[in-house]
Amino acid sequence: MTTRRDFITKSILGSAAVATSNVAFSSATAMPASSYRKIIGANDKLHVGIAGLGRRVGAYLDPIALKESNVELVYLCDVMQHQRDNAIRKFSKRLGYTLKGENDIRRVIDDKKIDVLINATPDHWHAPGSIMAMKAGKHVYVEKPCSHTMDENEKLVAAAAKYDKVVQMGNQQRSSAHTVEVIKAIHEGEIGKAFKATAFYTNSRGEVPNQKPAEVPKGLDWELWQGPAPRRAYTDNTWDYNWHWYGWDYGTAEAGNNGTHELDVARWALGVDFPREAHVEAYKRHFENDGWEMYDTMKARFSFSDDKIIEWDGRSRSGYDLYKGGRGTIIYGSEGTVFVDRNKYEIYDRNGKLIKSNESASQEAGTALGGGGDTTTAHMLNFFNSIRGKATLNAPIDDASISMAMVHYANIAYRINKGFAIDEQSGRIYDREAMKLWNRTYEPGWELKI
Numbered sequence: 166m167t168t169r170r171d172f173i174t175k176s177i178l179g180s181a182a183v184a185t186s187n188v189a190f191s192s193a194t195a196m197p198a199s200s201y202r203k204i205i206g207a208n209d210k211l212h213v214g215i216a217g218l219g220r221r222v223g224a225y226l227d228p229i230a231l232k233e234s235n236v237e238l239v240y241l242c243d244v245m246q247h248q249r250d251n252a253i254r255k256f257s258k259r260l261g262y263t264l265k266g267e268n269d270i271r272r273v274i275d276d277k278k279i280d281v282l283i284n285a286t287p288d289h290w291h292a293p294g295s296i297m298a299m300k301a302g303k304h305v306y307v308e309k310p311c312s313h314t315m316d317e318n319e320k321l322v323a324a325a326a327k328y329d330k331v332v333q334m335g336n337q338q339r340s341s342a343h344t345v346e347v348i349k350a351i352h353e354g355e356i357g358k359a360f361k362a363t364a365f366y367t368n369s370r371g372e373v374p375n376q377k378p379a380e381v382p383k384g385l386d387w388e389l390w391q392g393p394a395p396r397r398a399y400t401d402n403t404w405d406y407n408w409h410w411y412g413w414d415y416g417t418a419e420a421g422n423n424g425t426h427e428l429d430v431a432r433w434a435l436g437v438d439f440p441r442e443a444h445v446e447a448y449k450r451h452f453e454n455d456g457w458e459m460y461d462t463m464k465a466r467f468s469f470s471d472d473k474i475i476e477w478d479g480r481s482r483s484g485y486d487l488y489k490g491g492r493g494t495i496i497y498g499s500e501g502t503v504f505v506d507r508n509k510y511e512i513y514d515r516n517g518k519l520i521k522s523n524e525s526a527s528q529e530a531g532t533a534l535g536g537g538g539d540t541t542t543a544h545m546l547n548f549f550n551s552i553r554g555k556a557t558l559n560a561p562i563d564d565a566s567i568s569m570a571m572v573h574y575a576n577i578a579y580r581i582n583k584g585f586a587i588d589e590q591s592g593r594i595y596d597r598e599a600m601k602l603w604n605r606t607y608e609p610g611w612e613l614k615i
Contacts, residue, residue, distance in 0.1 A: 211549060214240035214273040216294060217285030218248040220406075221308060223255075224538070225283060228545035230259055236549060239279060242267040245404070246384030268386055270294055274301045281552070284308060287408055288422075289415045292317035293393045293613055299328040300615070304552050306545060308335040310421040311565060315573045315592070316604040317613060322563045324615045333548045333558050334565035336429045338507060340544035343525040344430065347503055347510040351434050355512060356498030359435050361474045363495045364427030366419065369484030373410055375456040376400035393611040402456075410457045413580075413605075418459045419481045420572045423492065429560075429568035430494040430505065431475045438567050439592045440467035440475070443574035444584030451482040465575040470589060477575060507540065567592070577602045 213236050215225060222241075229238050241252045241264050249266040257263050267273055270290075274282065274297050282298040284291060284307040292312045295305045311334045312318040325332040338344050351359050379401035381387045387399050394414045409416040416422065432438075447463035465477040478487075488495065493506030501520070504511045509524040526539075550556035570592050577599050578584050585596035594600050607613065 208235070209553070211236040211280045211552060212278050213238050213281045213283060214242060214267075214276070214279050215252075215283040215285065216240075216242040216270040216273060217287070217290075217308075218243035218245075218252040219285070221285045222248075222252055224541045225285075225545070226256060226259055227539075228542040228549075229256075231542070231546065234546055234549050236281070238264060240265050240267050240273045240276070242270050242273050244268060244386040244390045245382075269389060271297065274298050274303065277302075279303060281306065281549075287390075287415055288417050289313050289394045290392050292321045293611070295321060295332065296324045296613065296615055299324045299330045299332070302328070302330075304331040304548075306333050306335065306548050307562075309425040309569070310417050310572060311562065311569050312573075313417060314603060314605045315570060315577075315594075318566045318569055318573065319592075320613055320615050322566050325562050327615060331548065331552045331558065332562040333544070333551070334560050334562060334569070335541070335544065336426055336560050336565055336568065337541045337544035338426060338430055339433070339559040340547050341507065341525070341540045342543075343508075343510055343523045344505055346523065347505050347512070348430075348434055350512065351496060351498070351503060352436065355501065356496070356503055357500030357515075359496050359498045360472060361476070361497040362431035362434055363476045363478060363488075363497075364424065364431040365478040365480075365488045365494070366423045366427060366492045367480050367484060367486065367488070368423075368482070368491060370461070370482045372452045373407055373456040374402045375454075376403065376411060391608065393607050393613070395606055395608050407456070410459060412458050416459075417572060418463075418576055418579075419461070419479045420463060420465070420477065420575045424477050424479055424575070425569060425572055427492060427494050428475065428477055428571045429565065431477075431496070432568050432571070434494065434496045434503070434505075435469070435473050435475065437469045437473055437475070439570065439589045440469050440574070440587055441589050442468040442584060442586050443571070443578050445575050445578040447575075447579040460579055463575065463579065465571075465578070467571060467574070475571070477571075 218241055228234055229236055238256060238260060241249055241256060243249045253264050253266050273279060280303065282303045282305050284294050284305060286294055288310055291307050291310065295307045298305050312321055377400060379399055381399045385404055390404055403411055409422055445463060445465040447460035449457060449460055450462040461481040463479045467475045490506050493504060496503040500515050502513045511519055512521040514520050544559065547556050547559050551558045580602060581598050585594050585599045587594055
């Protein structure tokens with residue numbers, strides 16, 4: 166049977182472009198660290214650059230500062246001057262040495278000293294920046310969403326294979342001890358046959374300003390911020406965070422912004438890969454006349470072989486606490502039910518009686534902007550150790566990208582206002598209208614090549 170990696174590398178690189186494994190890949194396994202060509206010694210220091218110094222950057226301070234990480238942070242890169250300056254002050258004070266500030270991610274990538282790129286740029290930069298880094302010989306830790314389209318999703322996986330690089334997505338719950346524990350219990354039959362998972366995210370985001378022409382903020386390189394996206398004049402309040410909701414050139418809506426995490430846990434728990442069908446009900450339900458341009462409320466349903474189902478219930482701007490928490494996943498089995506979020510799990514029998522729970526000491530952030538915590542630290546340490554051959558990746562890109570595909574299916578179904586069937590082996594969509602959104606429009610000269 167053709168594996169997912171085989172399919173992608175054949176379709177994008179050509180059958181002779183890379184050597185791929187003949188072993189079928191499943192969501193329950195990860196590529197062994199020994200499969201990567203090592204140029205880093207087991208005890209060598211890794212030299213790191215971070216691109217993207219917004220709300221997420223504080224999450225990297227602890228894992229980089231850890232003695233056992235054995236890394237040297239060289240670059241802090243961002244297209245906004247004050248974010249570079251703030252990060253340099255904060256990191257230099259903690260690490261005890263002075264860091265280089267850089268405006269252009271390409272200069273970081275071109276530095277032959279750099280072994281690792283941490284890519285925390287806006288969504289539209291994730292795949293392009295990561296692929297450029299791999300082509301330059303870097304290993305990559307890329308934040309979710311790892312891609313902006315299904316085409317980028319495939320090319321990211323193919324690039325990791327072609328350049329033989331360690332690439333991990335920032336779906337950090339894969340490195341959460343209590344989540345690993347309860348997923349193992351599910352796979353061992355603790356709740357019988359697991360047949361359905363409901364992944365949810367609830368927040369009470371407020372009104373978003375309508376876009377209006379404005380001067381480019383002082384210190385912002387707007388040209389470089391746009392990068393691969395089609396060029397347009399700056400509009401007020403775009404660069405900092407609201408790009409998430411201002412159309413499809415930059416963001417991937419709430420499914421990409423937060424759903425990636427919970428959908429990944431749901432798929433992991435059920436042990437499934439590509440779905441065979443995707444359907445959504447999604448609308449803008451709140452602040453009818455504000456600047457939010459896509460859905461803020463989505464109910465998606467994915468059907469899999471063996472009658473398994475994953476639901477995504479995303480409510481960005483309604484804070485009603487339907488599921489006992491802002492985000493998490495509920496897994497239903499023939500003999501019981503599991504609730505798991507970033508800080509705990511609970512196992513119930515078929516009668517609804519709590520039979521086991523584990524409230525971890527994890528301090529991983531939930532729905533607050535920014536995030537970070539000990540689960541992120543564990544995830545990054547796993548990444549660093551995998552580069553050295555001392556560990557196996559917890560979220561290798563060829564598995565993580567399948568969870569990312571579910572986000573893209575949901576967004577595509579919303580944009581064409583209908584569901585569609587999917588090839589369970591290749592992930593391709595059986596709908597011509599949907600396939601028109603497989604790719605995106607790039608600024609001329611920025612087309613994605615591997």
